[in-house]
Amino acid sequence: MKVPVHVVLATKKETIGQVVELAPGSIIKFEKSCEEMLQLYVGNQEVAEGEAIKIGDKFGFRVSSIQMPEEHFMKVPPRSAG
Secondary structure (H helix, E strand, O other): OOOOEEEEOOOOOOOHHHHHOOOOOOOOOOOOOOOOOEEEEEOOEEEEEEEEEEEOOEEEEEEEEEOOOOOOOOOOOOOOOO
16 A cells, blocks of 8 residues: 655745745745754645655655554453353
8 A cells, every 4th residue: 555755844934925926946934943843744634754865866854753543542441141
């Protein structure tokens, strides 16, 4: 089974007008520092943080920490004798 995996550099909300004005060479400034960790998502679930690395002429991701998924427990009612 294949699942989508993506790395998030930064996020920002822009007005529709600002998006429409984008052109080649436009620069979008983010508030996130270059020193901050990137987030790795599998599907829509954040699973790790890490940093961007260069592998030859390609981009890579080095995992620094793993986010354990929240565990959900529910009470199982006792079986009735019957």
